[in-house]
Amino acid sequence: MPRDVPALSRIPGVFDKLKAAGRKALIPFITAGDPDKASTVPIMHALVTAGADIIELGVPFSDPMADGPTIQRSSERALKHGTSLKDCLAFVREFRARDEVTPVVLMGYANPIEAMGYDAFAAAAALAGVDGVLVVDYPPEESVELTGKLRAAGIDSIFLLSPTSLDQRMEEVAHLASGYVYYVSLKGVTGAAHLDLTEVARKIPLIRSHVKLPIGVGFGIRDGATARAVASISDAVVIGSRLVQEIEASPPGQAAANVGALVAEIRRAMDAQA
Amino acid sequence: MQMTDLPDRKGHFGPYGGIFVAETLMYALDELRDNYERLRQDPAFVAEFEYELKHYVGRPSPVYFAKRLTEQCGGAQIWLKREDLNHTGAHKINNTMGQALVARHMGKKRIIAETGAGQHGVASATVAARFGMECVVYMGSEDIHRQAQNVYRMKLLGASVVPVESGSKTLKDALNEAMRDWVTNVEGTFYIIGTVAGPHPYPMMVRDFNSVVGRELLTQMPEAIGRHPDAILACVGGGSNAMGAFYPFIPHKDVRLIGVEAGGLGLQSGKHAATLCAGRPGVLHGNRTYLMQDENGQIMETHSISAGLDYPGVGPEHAWLKDTGRAEYVAVTDDEALEAFHAMCRVEGIIPALESSHAVAQAMKMARTMPKDKVLLVNLSGRGDKDMNTVARYSGLTL
Numbered sequence: 192m193p194r195d196v197p198a199l200s201r202i203p204g205v206f207d208k209l210k211a212a213g214r215k216a217l218i219p220f221i222t223a224g225d226p227d228k229a230s231t232v233p234i235m236h237a238l239v240t241a242g243a244d245i246i247e248l249g250v251p252f253s254d255p256m257a258d259g260p261t262i263q264r265s266s267e268r269a270l271k272h273g274t275s276l277k278d279c280l281a282f283v284r285e286f287r288a289r290d291e292v293t294p295v296v297l298m299g300y301a302n303p304i305e306a307m308g309y310d311a312f313a314a315a316a317a318l319a320g321v322d323g324v325l326v327v328d329y330p331p332e333e334s335v336e337l338t339g340k341l342r343a344a345g346i347d348s349i350f351l352l353s354p355t356s357l358d359q360r361m362e363e364v365a366h367l368a369s370g371y372v373y374y375v376s377l378k379g380v381t382g383a384a385h386l387d388l389t390e391v392a393r394k395i396p397l398i399r400s401h402v403k404l405p406i407g408v409g410f411g412i413r414d415g416a417t418a419r420a421v422a423s424i425s426d427a428v429v430i431g432s433r434l435v436q437e438i439e440a441s442p443p444g445q446a447a448a449n450v451g452a453l454v455a456e457i458r459r460a461m462d463a464q465a
Numbered sequence: 466m467q468m469t470d471l472p473d474r475k476g477h478f479g480p481y482g483g484i485f486v487a488e489t490l491m492y493a494l495d496e497l498r499d500n501y502e503r504l505r506q507d508p509a510f511v512a513e514f515e516y517e518l519k520h521y522v523g524r525p526s527p528v529y530f531a532k533r534l535t536e537q538c539g540g541a542q543i544w545l546k547r548e549d550l551n552h553t554g555a556h557k558i559n560n561t562m563g564q565a566l567v568a569r570h571m572g573k574k575r576i577i578a579e580t581g582a583g584q585h586g587v588a589s590a591t592v593a594a595r596f597g598m599e600c601v602v603y604m605g606s607e608d609i610h611r612q613a614q615n616v617y618r619m620k621l622l623g624a625s626v627v628p629v630e631s632g633s634k635t636l637k638d639a640l641n642e643a644m645r646d647w648v649t650n651v652e653g654t655f656y657i658i659g660t661v662a663g664p665h666p667y668p669m670m671v672r673d674f675n676s677v678v679g680r681e682l683l684t685q686m687p688e689a690i691g692r693h694p695d696a697i698l699a700c701v702g703g704g705s706n707a708m709g710a711f712y713p714f715i716p717h718k719d720v721r722l723i724g725v726e727a728g729g730l731g732l733q734s735g736k737h738a739a740t741l742c743a744g745r746p747g748v749l750h751g752n753r754t755y756l757m758q759d760e761n762g763q764i765m766e767t768h769s770i771s772a773g774l775d776y777p778g779v780g781p782e783h784a785w786l787k788d789t790g791r792a793e794y795v796a797v798t799d800d801e802a803l804e805a806f807h808a809m810c811r812v813e814g815i816i817p818a819l820e821s822s823h824a825v826a827q828a829m830k831m832a833r834t835m836p837k838d839k840v841l842l843v844n845l846s847g848r849g850d851k852d853m854n855t856v857a858r859y860s861g862l863t864l
Contacts, residue, residue, distance in 0.1 A: 253763040254637060254749060256644045257487035263631055275761040301485055301748035306762025328485045328748065332475060355492035355651065375489055 200322035200347050201294040202370040205244050206405045206426065215422040215461060216371075217242055218407055219454055220298065220431030222249035222265035223282055224274025225438055230446050231282045234438070237451035239293050242458030247325070247429065250279045250299030257327045261432045264439065276303040276312070280319040287320035296323035296349055296370070309340050317344035323370045325349035331363040338367045351375050352398055354390065361401035371405040371427060374398060376412075386411030392424045415460025422461045430457065468791065469715050471782065476665020476752075479788060481781035484664040486751045490644070493651045498666045500571050505673060510566065517562050518677060521595065522552045524559075525681045528689055528842070533812040534829070541835035543828050544694065545815075545845045546682060548706065555818065555847030556675060556706040557588035561657055563674030565592035568655035575599045575654045579643040581608055581636030581702075582772035583615025584818075584847060585659030590624035600624040603642040605635040608772060615851055633766045636776050640750055660703025661780030664751030668708075668780050675709025678844060683713055686842065694842035696721035696831070700823040701794065702738065702774035704783045706846035711792060712782075721793065724783060725827045727769035728796030738767035739796035740779040741787050754781040770799035770855065771819035773847075801826040803859060806849065818847035819855065 209216055219238050223231050235246055251269035255262060276299075283295050297316065304312050304326065316324065324341055326334065331350060338348040347370030352361060354377065364372060376391050391408060398406055408421045409429030418428045437453050438446045476482045484494060504510040518524040527550070531543045548556040561578075568576060576593045578600070580586030586602040593600035602619055606628040609616055619626050632638040640663075647656045661668045661675075679697075686693055697714060699707035701724040711722045729737030737743065744755040749764060757765045757777035769775040786792035797805075802819060805826035809817045817825060821844070828841045835841075849856070857864050 253632065254641055256641045256750070257489065257648065259645070260631065267632070270763065275763075277761070302756070302758065302764070303762035305747045305753075306745075306758060306760065327487050328751070330484060330486065330488060330491055333483050333485055351488040353487075353489040353492075356488060357492065360488070360491060375487075 199342060199345050199369055201292065202245065202322050202347055205294055206371065209244065215425070216244040216405070216407065216427035217418070217454070217458055217461060218245045218247055218427050218429045219243050219434050220247040220249060220429060221434060221438065221450070222251055222262060222269050223279040224251055224269030224272055225265040225435070226268055226446060227272055228274060228278060232285045233447045234450060235282070235286045236289065237447040238454055239290060241451040241454035243293065243454060245294045245296060245427070247296045247298045247431070248279060248283065250276055250297055250303055252300040252303060255300060259432060261435050261439070265435045276307055280315050280321070283319040283321050294322035295320065296325055297321055298325040299327065301326050301328045304337070309337050313340040313344040313346065316341070316346055321346055323347040323349045325351070325373065327351070331367050334367065342369070349373055354394065358401065361398060365402040368402065368404055371407050372398065372402050373429060374406055374408045374425070376408050376410045386417060388420050388424070391421070395424055415457050418457045419460045419463065428461065467716070468789070469712070471785070472665060472669050476669065478782045478785035481746070481753050481784040482665060482668055483753055484751060485748045485753065486664050487648070489648045490651070490664070493647065494664055494666070496571070501567055501666050501670050504567060504570055510570065514563055514566055517566070518559065522558050522562060523550065524677065525685070526550050528682070528685045530689070531813050534808060535832065537808065537812055538829050538832040540837060541695070541832040541839035541841050542837065543832055544840060544842045546678060546710065546842060548678060548844060548846045549815070549817065549821070549848035553588050553591050554850065555584050555588070556678060556709060557585050557659065557847070558591065559677055559709065560659065560671050560674040560705060561585070561588040561592045564655070564657045564670070565596055565598070568598070569596060571655065573653055573655035575601070575650070576657055577601045577603070577643050577646050577654055578657045578659060579603045579636065579639040580659065581605070581639070581775060582851065583608070583612040583619065584773060584851065586624070586626070587615055587618050587622070589657050589659070590619040590622035593624060594622045601646065602626050603629050603639040603646070605629045605633070605639050607634040608636065608639070611772060612851070636772070637750070637764065660705040661708045661782060662703045662750055662752060662754065662778055668752065668782055671705050672708045672712055672782060675705050676712045678706070678709040679711060679713035682710065682842065690840060693717055693720050694840040696723055697842045697844065698723045698725060698824045698828050699844040700725045700774060700820045700846060701741065701779060701783060702727065702776045702820065703778065704780035706844050708780055708782055710844040711786070715791060722786065722791065723827065724792055724794040725823045726794060726796045727771060727774035727823060728798040728801070729768040729770070731798055732796055736768040737796065738769045738775050738777065740777065741783060741794040742796045746784065749778050752781045754784045755779050770802060770859065771823065773818070773820040774823065795827060797823045797826045803856070805829055806856065815845070816849040817845055818849045819852045821846045822849070
């Protein structure tokens with residue numbers, strides 16, 4: 192049975208407001224420290240100005256197993272400048288100086304969190320103003336302890352669901368998740384090309400029957416048209432690799448402006464269908 | 466619960482092991498676990514595996530008393546388990562044969578594998594050819610340059626070798642890339658992991674298939690000397706040959722189990738792959754285990770003269786054997802391993818793999834300090850033909 196999930200962070204309020212306005216959430220992903228440490232906070236502000244509702248901030252990791260080449264290269268660039276989990280928390284804190292309302296979700300891999308320790312991480316993340324945490328390689332069965340500590344610190348745990356997730360796994364996710372769930376719309380790694388909208392549309396009601404949280408859809412969303420189509424069948428559109436590509440292709444100093452322009456275009460396309 | 470009953474249903478060895486992968490892979494791992502749990506209890510499957518081990522791999526591999534090496538050291542007896550005599554020249558084929566049979570039973574027609582030195586890639590390509598399956602091997606582009614001969618062997622066996630250009634361009638990056646392939650092609654593809662690491666059920670499954678080594682020793686050594694050896698030594702990279710030799714001996718508490726890691730240029734230098742001796746627990750490649758990592762939790766590049774030991778993680782069961790004290794782990798440097806390599810060539814007429822040379826080096830060190838009635842059994846996990854270029858280069862020669 193679906194259950195009501197109490198509000199922990201800024202995330203539920205954002206979805207409530209959007210729902211009242213008949214709009215869908217736009218959730219851009221960028222890798223922290225890419226192309227360099229100084230660019231991250233300006234890019235985050237540019238994303239909000241362009242119409243982002245929630246920001247997923249990628250914590251770079253040396254072995255990003257679930258990511259495709261685009262996001263892996265962004266991690267390598269960030270790590271070349273020594274971007275650590277501590278730096279990512281500092282970016283959020285700096286972002287909060289000018290933006291108290293936009294939720295920030297840290298997305299990354301388990302080991303940097305393991306190295307910092309669960310207690311230290313939960314405390315530091317709450318202090319920095321983090322709203323949600325998505326650890327790609329912590330499935331529900333391995334994340335009960337961290338999820339509990341994050342919840343106590345007022346931070347949502349975001350989980351992934353995939354085309355191969357069976358009913359029982361959706362139940363397990365429903366038991367631990369808060370904020371929203373992230374439906375990975377295709378088999379493969381981030382940045383893959385194909386997106387089967389019919390299949391996504393078929394799966395979402397099934398997820399809704401288990402999970403009483405907003406559903407974001409990501410993987411394979413590359414432009415306004417795909418974003419609009421996905422928005423029409425879900426609660427939120429997550430777009431990552433395409434933005435990271437834009438950052439990669441931008442001349443020095445231009446990343447925030449270019450990625451902002453792209454997000455604004457996607458925002459317009461999404462709102463046009465409402 | 467007995468230590469030999471591990472892992473638990475979720476793949477845990479104490480705090481280690483488990484399943485740490487993205488949701489996209491959970492279905493594939495559940496499917497594999499269910500199938501393997503069924504097959505490992507199925508007498509027909511076990512018989513099929515044993516038939517292949519006997520007639521195709523050439524098992525059992527003999528135990529051999531290294532008399533002249535023992536005399537040279539002047540102490541405890543050094544015995545060798547001759548895994549180097551297996552088809553394809555190493556223990557690796559015990560596992561690839563087992564997994565290929567599982568793949569067949571699951572109806573998977575495409576095999577993928579990662580490889581560092583190329584031994585696991587060759588063993589995977591071999592069984593794929595044996596059963597008429599497509600085979601794709603991921604290999605770091607650095608390793609492709611270092612191991613050109615094994616790349617050609619894989620191609621002769623009909624496999625495609627895909628160069629991996631990301632990260633450090635070595636084994637761990639090849640593993641990342643194979644995982645990505647699996648996520649994308651999960652329905653028809655079987656991923657043969659080459660060591661006792663990765664998400665559950667791999668550490669258990671790879672251990673089970675390699676345990677034939679330890680099971681043979683349980684009868685071979687009493688036949689040869691009337692008792693079990695005082696210690697079993699094996700090199701540890703990911704740890705599959707060591708786990709295979711150790712596992713059946715876990716309840717035999719009078720037998721010391723000694724894992725020998727790659728000390729590279731020395732533990733103080735930081736240029737080594739001695740994960741259990743100098744690493745810290747963390748999460749990588751689907752399991753919690755000891756890792757070589759920096760203070761921020763980023764995985765470090767490792768160094769060893771032996772490509773097969775050059776890996777920043779280690780199997781989770783070894784992590785548990787270390788913490789519980791049932792097994793001991795030590796490190797041997799590049800130079801010590803090379804010295805053992807040359808000694809084996811000259812006094813025994815056996816060219817050992819550089820990986821196995823680490824275990825031989827530790828045995829030689831220990832034998833010198835022990836009385837002559839003590840017995841050290843070294844799992845000689847592979848032969849050294851593949852290492853000719855590396856050894857020549859260290860000796861200042863170009864072939």
